[in-house]
Amino acid sequence: MAAKSIISRPVYGTLSPQPGKHHLFVADAEGALAITDLAAKAPAGFFGDVHIIFIPGHDGKHVAALEALKPAQFYQGHSFASALPRLKQTLANAHMGLRLYLAGTEGLIGQAMQAALEAGIDHTSIQTEHRGSLARRMQCVHCKGITENVITQPATCSHCGLLLLVRDHYSRRLAAFQGVCINAEDRSEIPPMEEIFR
Numbered sequence: 001m002a003a004k005s006i007i008s009r010p011v012y013g014t015l016s017p018q019p020g021k022h023h024l025f026v027a028d029a030e031g032a033l034a035i036t037d038l039a040a041k042a043p044a045g046f047f048g049d050v051h052i053i054f055i056p057g058h059d060g061k062h063v064a065a066l067e068a069l070k071p072a073q074f075y076q077g078h079s080f081a082s083a084l085p086r087l088k089q090t091l092a093n094a095h096m097g098l099r100l101y102l103a104g105t106e107g108l109i110g111q112a113m114q115a116a117l118e119a120g121i122d123h124t125s126i127q128t129e130h131r132g133s134l135a136r137r138m139q140c141v142h143c144k145g146i147t148e149n150v151i152t153q154p155a156t157c158s159h160c161g162l163l164l165l166v167r168d169h170y171s172r173r174l175a176a177f178q179g180v181c182i183n184a185e186d187r188s189e190i191p192p193m194e195e196i197f198r
Contacts, residue, residue: 008170012109012130020099021049023092025071026112028055028080030132031104032062038101039069047071051090053083055108080111087112091119103129107137107148110175125188134197138166139176146176152193156181163190166197 015038023037023046032054039047047061050198051073056063067074077083091098100116102109109128116126135149145159154163157179164179171178 001186005085006168006170008168008171009106010110010113010128010172010174012128015101015103015127015129017046018127020097022095022098023050023101024094024098025050025052025054025101025103025104026087026108027052028104028108029057029061029133031102031129032056032066033101034129035101036062036065036069036132042170051075053077053087053090055080055083055104081110084111084115087115088119091116091121093128094119094121095174098125101129102126104131105133105135106130107135107175110137110172114175136166136197137176138164138179139171139174140164142150142181146174147179150177150179150196151195153196154193155179155192 013032016039027035034195050071052066052071053101054066055077063076070194075086079099098121100121102112113126135151138150138155139145140157140160142162143157143160145157147155147158154165157164162181163183165182167178167180169178182191
């Protein structure tokens, strides 16, 4: 986590196996390690009722480790956007008592949490664990476009091209940090970019 606390940022915990008949895991990249850590604590047969939706990222790491857990269902997506229809369908067909586990980047956790709450999943049935990159999902307050995986300060909006100060304000509704034009008064004033969200 970042060195200083951000009041608006959600608090993440550590995944642990919960009692129940239906378990859904949604993870990306290093979030797979949270699932394998949970597996070491899970009772025998736990993964017989588990559905995993996993977005491995560019390197494809951790797929074999998750498949080795022998979940009842395993889906590998290329991006959160490509996995979202499956997630929404799974949540729409969920049985009472579904346990939802979200692990990985803040962008994935926030977006999956939105989908779950929209589907009527009780927040007490959802566990989260942040793993991996601190890259931010950023909304430009000017054009409302979302830029994924922002690691620099300032950052360029991928939609309108403005140079944005990535604020430490996290919007749970948008699952994104807010970006505000850093050089609105003088566009020729371009501060150096630094990689700070890794």
